[in-house]
Amino acid sequence: xxxxxxLAIALIWSVAGLMILLxxxxxxxxxxxxxxxxxxxxGKIVAVTAEVESVxxxxxxxxxxxxxxxxxxxxxxxxxxxxxIIRGDSVAVKGKIQxxxxxxxxxxxxxxxxxx
Amino acid sequence: xxxxxxxLFLGVGAGVFTGLAPGIHTNTxxxxxxxxxxxxxxxxxxxxxxxxxxxxxxxxSFVDFIPSIFLGAxxxxxxxxxxxxxxxxxLEGRGYDALKLTVIGGIGASLVGLAILPLFGFAILHGYEKxxxxxxxxxxxxxxxxxxxxxxxxKIIWAVIVFLLSGVLGILALNHLPIREPLFPLFTGLFAISxxxxxxxxxxxxxxxxxxxxxxxKGHWFSHIKSSLSxxxxxxxxxxxxxxxxxxxxxxxxxxxxxxxxxLVMVGGINTVSAxxxxxxxxxxxxxxxxxxxxxxxxxxxxxxxxxxxxxASLVTICLAVxxxxxxxxxxxxxxxxxxxxxxxxxxxxxxIILVGALSGLYGLLVASTATAIGxxxxxxxxxxxxxxxxxxxxxxxxxx
Numbered sequence: 001x002x003x004x005x006x007l008a009i010a011l012i013w014s015v016a017g018l019m020i021l022l023x024x025x026x027x028x029x030x031x032x033x034x035x036x037x038x039x040x041x042x043g044k045i046v047a048v049t050a051e052v053e054s055v056x057x058x059x060x061x062x063x064x065x066x067x068x069x070x071x072x073x074x075x076x077x078x079x080x081x082x083x084x085i086i087r088g089d090s091v092a093v094k095g096k097i098q099x100x101x102x103x104x105x106x107x108x109x110x111x112x113x114x115x116x
Numbered sequence: 117x118x119x120x121x122x123x124l125f126l127g128v129g130a131g132v133f134t135g136l137a138p139g140i141h142t143n144t145x146x147x148x149x150x151x152x153x154x155x156x157x158x159x160x161x162x163x164x165x166x167x168x169x170x171x172x173x174x175x176x177s178f179v180d181f182i183p184s185i186f187l188g189a190x191x192x193x194x195x196x197x198x199x200x201x202x203x204x205x206x207l208e209g210r211g212y213d214a215l216k217l218t219v220i221g222g223i224g225a226s227l228v229g230l231a232i233l234p235l236f237g238f239a240i241l242h243g244y245e246k247x248x249x250x251x252x253x254x255x256x257x258x259x260x261x262x263x264x265x266x267x268x269x270x271k272i273i274w275a276v277i278v279f280l281l282s283g284v285l286g287i288l289a290l291n292h293l294p295i296r297e298p299l300f301p302l303f304t305g306l307f308a309i310s311x312x313x314x315x316x317x318x319x320x321x322x323x324x325x326x327x328x329x330x331x332x333x334k335g336h337w338f339s340h341i342k343s344s345l346s347x348x349x350x351x352x353x354x355x356x357x358x359x360x361x362x363x364x365x366x367x368x369x370x371x372x373x374x375x376x377x378x379x380l381v382m383v384g385g386i387n388t389v390s391a392x393x394x395x396x397x398x399x400x401x402x403x404x405x406x407x408x409x410x411x412x413x414x415x416x417x418x419x420x421x422x423x424x425x426x427x428x429a430s431l432v433t434i435c436l437a438v439x440x441x442x443x444x445x446x447x448x449x450x451x452x453x454x455x456x457x458x459x460x461x462x463x464x465x466x467x468x469i470i471l472v473g474a475l476s477g478l479y480g481l482l483v484a485s486t487a488t489a490i491g492x493x494x495x496x497x498x499x500x501x502x503x504x505x506x507x508x509x510x511x512x513x514x515x516x517x
Contacts, residue, residue: 006492007496010496011489014490021293025293109292
C-alpha cells in the first residue's frame with residue numbers, strides 16, 4: 001500500500017516538476033553577458049550580443065569568432081542560419097559556454113542576425 | 117616522473133573521497149579540475165593531470181561499492197545496480213563478501229580487458245567510422261531492448277514512462293535551462309537522493325557482519341569475459357555506459373543467478389574495465405564517452421606514449437585500489453552495527469541538497485527534485501533504474517536528429 005502511494009506521489013511530482021521546468025525553459029531568458037564575463041560561466045547557458053569578426057561555413061556547421069568591446073570568443077553553430085552571416089554583422093546568440101582544447105567557446109543553440 | 121607519481125597518489129586520494137562520499141561523482145572533481153585549470157597547469161603538466169583523473173576514476177570504481185553495499189547509497193547508475201544483491205547480502209551478514217565479489221570482478225575484468233584491448237583497438241579503428249549514421253539507431257535499439265527485458269507488460273509500460281520522463285528532464289536540464297553543472301543535480305536526483313530516501317523509509321536492521329574467506333577468485337572467468345565484452349561495446353556508444361553494459365552482460369547469461377553473486381562480479385568488473393576502454397576510445401578515435409574523459413580531452417593531446425603512461429597508471433592504481441577497498445570494507449563491516457545508519461543517510465541527504473544548491477543554484481534544486489521523483493519510480497514499480505538513463509540518451513539523440 002505504502003509502495004503504491006509513494007509511486008503515485010513520485011509520478012505526480014515528476015510530471016509537475018517537468019511542467020514547471022518546461023515553463024522556466026520557455027520564459028526564463030539566460031543572462032545577457034559581455035564576452036569578458038564568460039570565463040566564470042563554463043557549463044551555463046548564456047546570451048551574448050556581439051559583432052562577427054570572422055565566419056566560416058563547413059557542411060552544416062558555422063564557425064564564428066565574435067567580439068565586443070570586452071574581448072572575443074569562438075563559437076560553433078550546428079545547423080544553417082536563417083540568413084547568411086558575414087564579417088561585420090551584429091548577432092545575438094544563446095548557447096552553452098564550454099572549454100574546447102583549453103579555450104572558451106560558445107556552442108550556439110539560438111542564432112539571430114541583428115543586422116542582416 | 118615525480119609529478120606523475122604525486123598526481124597518481126593525489127588521484128588515489130580523490131578516488132577514495134568520491135567513492136566513499138555518496139553523491140560525489142568523479143565528474144564533480146573533474147569539473148573542479150576544469151574550473152581551476154589555469155592554476156593547476158602552472159603546477160602540473162597536462163599528462164600529470166591526466167594521471168590524476170585516471171587514478172581517481174579507477175579507485176572510485178572500486179571504493180564506490182562500499183557505500184552502495186553498506187549504505188545502500190550509490191551515486192550513479194552503475195553502482196545503483198549493485199544495491200539490490202549487495203544490500204541483500206549485507207542483511208544476511210555477508211556485506212564484506214559482496215564487496216569482495218565486486219573487487220574480484222574488477223581484477224578479473226581488467227585482466228581480460230587488457231588481453232582484448234588490441235582486438236578492441238583494431239575493431240574501433242576500422243569499424244567506428246562505418247558505424248557513423250547508425251550510432252543513434254543503435255543507442256535507440258539498445259534502449260528499447262533494455263525496456264523489453266522487463267518482460268511483463270505492466271513493467272514495460274513503467275519502463276517507458278521512466279525513460280520518457282527522464283529523457284524530457286535531460287533535454288531541459290542539458291539543453292535549455294541556464295544551469296551550471298547540470299549533470300550534477302540530474303544524476304544526484306535520479307540515482308543518489310532517490311536511493312537514500314528509499315533507504316531511509318526501509319525498516320531493515322543491519323546484522324553483525326562476518327569477515328570470512330569464503331569467496332574465491334577462481335570460477336568467475338566467464339563473468340569476466342562477459343563484463344569486458346559488454347563494457348567494450350558500451351564504451352564506444354555515447355549515452356550508454358557501465359549500467360547498460362551490466363544489464364547486457366546479464367541478459368546474455370543463460371544460468372539463473374539467484375544468489376546475485378555473478379551479478380556483483382560483473383558489475384564490479386564492468387565499472388573498472390570501462391575506465392580502460394573509454395581511455396582507449398579517446399586515444400584511438402578522439403571521442404570522450406564519460407564526463408572525466410571529456411574534461412581530459414580539453415587539456416590533453418593523447419599520443420601513444422601518453423596513452424601507455426595512463427594505462428600503466430591505471431594498472432598500478434588497480435593494485436592500490438584492491439588493497440584500499442578491502443581494508444576499508446573490512447573496517448566498516450566490523451563497525452556497521454554501531455553506525456547510526458539512518459542518521460548518516462539523513463546527513464548525506466542534507467549534504468547533497470546543499471551541494472546541489474551551491475553548485476547549480478535554484479534551477480539545479482528544481483532539476484534535482486524532479487529527478488528524485490523520477491528516480492523513485494523505478495524501484496517502486498519494480499523495474500531497473502537504467503531506464504532513467506533516458507536523461508542522457510535523449511540529449512545525445514537530439515544532437516544526431
